[in-house]
């Protein structure tokens with residue numbers, strides 16, 4: 001069984017590595033859906049109290065609201081923001097199973113805590129050698 005709670009926050013960002021419109025400072029009204037998964041407790045009848053989700057996630061969302069995301073993340077794409085949110089929320093909410101972050105009404109990213117390999121783009125240098133990949137990342141040639 002899955003339960004979800006939605007949160008909203010507004011924040012500014014610019015994408016320094018993006019050549020298009022998002023290179024310049026601008027704002028978004030983000031929507032975050034927090035999904036938890038489990039079976040209802042035989043005693044309480046709940047997977048988790050909705051109030052507990054609000055208690056775990058609310059402070060994180062309020063911390064971002066009205067801020068410039070570049071103060072926190074060098075390249076605050078929706079992908080980077082949702083990973084950051086996961087890292088903040090997961091320790092507080094063990095039953096967390098998925099985050100979905102809308103940057104606009106029609107664009108969202110879904111993250112379930114899978115490892116994200118940092119793509120190293122050094123001009124003129126070949127890609128990272130498999131032996132230098134971070135722990136948990138599997139070489140792409142397997």
Ligand SMILES: [Zn+2]
Pocket residue numbers: 013022026027028
């Ligand atoms: Zn943007």
